[in-house]
Amino acid sequence: MENSCDVLITNASAIIPGRGIIECNIAIEDGKIKTLKPSENSSTSKRINAGGKYVLPGAIDPHVHYGVYSPIDEAALTESRSAAIGGVTTMMRMLRLYDDNYRAIEKQLRASKGTHYIDYAIHASILKSEQVHAISYLRNKGVNSLKIYMNLGADLNHIYMDLEPGEHIIKDREVNIDDLLLSSIIEQGAKEHSTILLHAENPIMCSEHIHQGKEKGMTGLKAWSDCRPAQSEAESIAKASNLGRKFGANLYFVHIGSNAALDAILAERQKGNANYYIETCPQYLTHTYDFDNITGKVVPPIRSKSDTQSIWSALRNGIIDTVGTDHVANRLDLKIGKGDIWTALAGFPGIATMLPVLIDQGVNGGRITLERLAEVTSYNTARIFGMYPRKGTIQQGSDADLVVIDVDLEKRVTPELLQSYSDYTIYDAWKLRGWPVLTLVRGKIVMEDGHVAEDALGHGEFVQRHS
């Protein structure tokens, strides 16, 4: 029927990238947006009054690690639940598998089905030369983006793999991304039109500094930052960009949080012949190495006050394309290691706090507009990773992935509030003003007022991306 729909959201102030803030009613049918102008007397089985609140296109987190400290059949449940709390409707998993042909992804896909509250997509890490030939296989699976860990080499060459479904013992493997392997992945990735995600750091430089730092007895997050210098990021950015230009690749630099890294990418962008995208993470906007807590250990490290200011300005003026979280679903007992900066694990959770932090510090802090928020958390991400216009906007025919936010709602952050597998957060006890109050994934309510709908477990679907 013309005048009917499954869900009708009334009194919405929709934030639509490119169009601004539009007062509308949103009619949803079969999980998709049917129209933004339904007639007043539309019949519907469910009516939601947004009460004039802002409605964002559902956030897409392009950078999520889950399935490493608990297997995906368990991690999907806890981390997609946490995502729903934070208004994230699609999570992009950084998958690390070690088999030569990447066929082990099949098991991961099977275990992902029925275990997610929200939609999910996958980036595949290419960790050794045997896996380069799997890139076209991955593309056929709808995995159209690759991750390269340039930071792995020298004596910094150990990294945890994703667990097999049901497996519980953490799996450490050796990875060495040498220049030859780097070049062959970028060449093959460009040929297959995959987006290439780069963790740009130079392990040889970092390793030397870390040895010296340990000898000198350096401690704390400032030491961590000094021993993984931003110059090492800049150098790796230049190296990858040279190859990117040679092969005409789509390069996406993950977790950029320093002035030097930002400047290096801007210099490369001028030279053309490749696409250069920049992602930052909330922690590079909110934390400096003066944060006196080992839970803030991450790679690349959180930096100085001047770095955070540059990152805010780049986020505001369009230089930075996306915000991802680099969410790592680990727990405090493992995280802190022996209690010192050298043995602590890198990475921490963040998927549930991305939007609240950006609303509180960014929008309410007068640093970015709501429209810019929608661009960096959804629209740009969907476009870069081949999901637009199915996702990333609010328009007729798009998936009804929507987040109603209350920009005045204040909550004090606790790990319990965030409902992740992780039992800590770097925002513990922060009072954040501006929270999602309703999360819909393809028209289904997944979270309402901080409560995740149990009947939405398994609603999340794998988003295949082809280009």
Ligand SMILES: [Zn+2]
């Ligand atoms: Zn990461």
